[in-house]
Amino acid sequence: MSEGIYLDNNATTMVSPEVVQAMLPFFTEQFGNPSSIHQFGNKVGLAIKAARKQVQKLLGAEHDSEIVFTSCGTESDSTAILSALKAQPERKEIITTVVEHPAILTLCENLEKDGYTVHYLKVDGKGRLDLDAYAKLLTDNVAIVSAMWANNESGTYFPVVEMAEMANAAGVMFHTDAVQAVGKIPMSLKDTKIDMLSVSGHKLHAPKGIGVLYLRRGTRFRPLLRGGHQERGRRAGTENAASIVALGKAAEMAFEHMEHENICVRAMRDRLKEGLLAAIPNCFVTGDPDNCLPNTLNIAFEYIEGEAILLMLNKQGIAASSGSACTSGSLEPSHVMRAMGIPYTAAHGTIRFSLSRYNNMPEIEKVIAAVPPIIAQLRKLSPYWDNVNNAPLEEPEKAFAPAYA
Amino acid sequence: MWDYSEKVQDHFFKPRNAGAVANANATGDVGSLSCGDALRLTLKVNPETDIIEDAGFQTFGCGSAVASSSALTEMVKGMTVDQALKISNQDIADYLDGLPPEKMHCSVMGREALQAAVANYRGEEWKDDHEEGALICKCFAVDAVLIEETIRANHLSTVEEVTFYTKAGGGCSACFEGIEEILNKIMLERDEEEVVAPPPEPVKPAKAPLTNLQRMRRIEHTLEAIRPQLQADRGDIELVEVDFDKKIAFVNLSGACSGCQMAAATLGGVQQRVMEDLGEFIRVLPATEMGKF
Structure with missing residues (x-):
């Protein structure tokens, strides 16, 4: 394996060298507690203030006080939903979607056990919502709507700006898990009705362990962690100064590279899509390719299994991820793929390639050359594949119908 | 990996x-x-x-x-x-x-x-006798089906007993919730009390709805309670119109409040109070916006 080609940026990203540089002093000479009055603390406090401004700019928030630093996207998600429930105890319903990240879904399933009613909006074959069905659910009983800005697996956008308008008009709070969207597409939250939004640092070239909850001014709020006055009492716990500074720098860089992301990264992604689809039979793009993140490509390779593909890719130094059951150790393939009605024979073979500005076109060409032989090799092993004609068996699901074991 | x-x-x-x-x-x-x-x-x-x-x-x-x-x-x-x-x-x-x-x-x-x-x-028909459930205990690789069968067969009723019989839950404790869930399901079938407390009462019974006149009085009442605070800042507020279909109350901000940069925030606070007193959602907007709806 040489350097390796990293196409798994929706899982996590490389920390930018500039970001590492920015955070290093906060492990050594800048060790003060930002709450302290002396010069050791004060400098750190000022650095956090600057970072808050940088994040504010990336999100297009109206006030920097709307930025609350947390430990990760999951914490932001939990804070948002639990806050909405606690601040409005008379409201016992939540609206979300079937394709949310486990950070939302697992929490909602748990809340159902506590007596809350959760409405899960379904998606169509391309991963799109039915807004009429959504409108019907917006009542005085709903405490909060939580819908992701962009799906982590398919990259497909939900119309969150429009959905937030609808929620606002009905007097319902709106939260969006935007961990995949922030830094990849321009945002101006001050022009939207979004009340809360979750950010995860490590998805935009900051380190792991830092996140943000955007909290629109005036939104009723109850903290998840109580204790000190940090983050104006909205998130107690001594600030993770080095990582906050890092996220500030990463936000600044993401803002500067916004055009690059949407032109160059998109062009690489499009080339990858076109190259793979042209070279490989029986595969298709999942989600809504015309309405999706510029960096994400999710392809279903039929009649083979994703983990096997990943192991072979990994041997050639190519990193991606899969929606198969086996990669996660669960008994079902990705809930996102199943929600879109993708059959099992394809859902287990979905591979997500997610790019970043640190990729380049020669890498993409290498991947386009590497993938087809891997797919062909695994299909040779597949009981669904006719090796004589090099095509799927006729009526594959009838030709091979195993007994459940 | x-x-x-x-x-x-x-x-x-x-x-x-x-x-x-x-x-x-x-x-x-x-x-x-x-x-x-x-x-x-x-x-x-x-x-x-x-x-x-x-x-x-x-x-x-x-x-x-x-x-x-x-x-x-x-x-x-x-x-x-x-x-x-x-x-x-x-x-x-x-x-x-x-x-x-x-x-x-x-x-x-x-x-x-x-x-x-x-x-x-051999020309026989093979029947699968094996059933597999979701993996509950990762430390000792015990799945839901095995746990369920063991609970039924031995009439178990605590997580400790399940651990004793199947090893599940004997390691990192991550699966206690999962084991409890299976236990609860089976104990409910056996008509026994659950292991953990049942979820709290979900929804309060709804109160009889107010008439429009009663709602309007309540809004006025709330505004009256807010007025002294605004008057202290040389401002004032009065109710102009309520559109119950569109769920909007139109108010006039006067005195120091009119043209104040904080007017939007003030209205937000007023709306909050009105909603809390009224017990339902309503928007509070300046009367100048009346024509827009």
Whole structure:
């Protein structure tokens, strides 16, 4: 394996060298507690203030006080939903979607056990919502709507700006898990009705362990962690100064590279899509390719299994991820793929390639050359594949119908 | 990434006996499409001696599924059918120097494919007697079906007992919630009290709805209560109109409030108070916006 080609940026990203540089002093000479009055603390406090401004700019928030630093996207998600429930105890319903990240879904399933009613909006074959069905659910009983800005697996956008308008008009709070969207597409939250939004640092070239909850001014709020006055009492716990500074720098860089992301990264992604689809039979793009993140490509390779593909890719130094059951150790393939009605024979073979500005076109060409032989090799092993004609068996699901074991 | 042994990796990247055996006289198709592993095992058995002369596999599945299939074909070649039937899933896993707990079902699939193929060779019908549930305890690889069956068979009622009988929950404690859930389900069936407290009462019964006149009075009442604060800042507020269909109350901000930069924030606070007193959602907007609705 040489350097390796990293196409798994929706899982996590490389920390930018500039970001590492920015955070290093906060492990050594800048060790003060930002709450302290002396010069050791004060400098750190000022650095956090600057970072808050940088994040504010990336999100297009109206006030920097709307930025609350947390430990990760999951914490932001939990804070948002639990806050909405606690601040409005008379409201016992939540609206979300079937394709949310486990950070939302697992929490909602748990809340159902506590007596809350959760409405899960379904998606169509391309991963799109039915807004009429959504409108019907917006009542005085709903405490909060939580819908992701962009799906982590398919990259497909939900119309969150429009959905937030609808929620606002009905007097319902709106939260969006935007961990995949922030830094990849321009945002101006001050022009939207979004009340809360979750950010995860490590998805935009900051380190792991830092996140943000955007909290629109005036939104009723109850903290998840109580204790000190940090983050104006909205998130107690001594600030993770080095990582906050890092996220500030990463936000600044993401803002500067916004055009690059949407032109160059998109062009690489499009080339990858076109190259793979042209070279490989029986595969298709999942989600809504015309309405999706510029960096994400999710392809279903039929009649083979994703983990096997990943192991072979990994041997050639190519990193991606899969929606198969086996990669996660669960008994079902990705809930996102199943929600879109993708059959099992394809859902287990979905591979997500997610790019970043640190990729380049020669890498993409290498991947386009590497993938087809891997797919062909695994299909040779597949009981669904006719090796004589090099095509799927006729009526594959009838030709091979195993007994459940 | 899974922690696969060298041997698993070797059998995955260089599978032995891949593909269907020519002139096979035994075929076993097993697996589950939903969980992403399925296997067709083909054998060529000598009818005189019952010795398996050749074996081949075709697998739709992950790294360990391919490796388990490959290992199985290597193991059975040269054995008699009866010898082969004695192979357990643990034997397959051992042959590969072990499999991660989440992946043990791949070896189970291998053994069952073998049983199915032998049944096919002997002209019998093979029935799957194995049921697999979601993996609950990862420390000791115990699945939901096993836990459920053990609870029923031994009339268990605590997590500790489940751990004692199945080992599940004896490690990192992560699966206590999962075990409790299964316990609760079965104990409810047995008409017993649940282990953990039942969820709190979900929804209060709704109060009788207010008439529009009553609502309007309440809004006025709330505004009256707010006025002294505004008047202290040389401002004032009065109710102009309420549109109950659109759920909007229009107000006039006067005095120092009119044109104040904080007017929007003030109205937000007023709206909050009005909603709390009224017990329903309503927007509070300046009367100047009345024409827009």
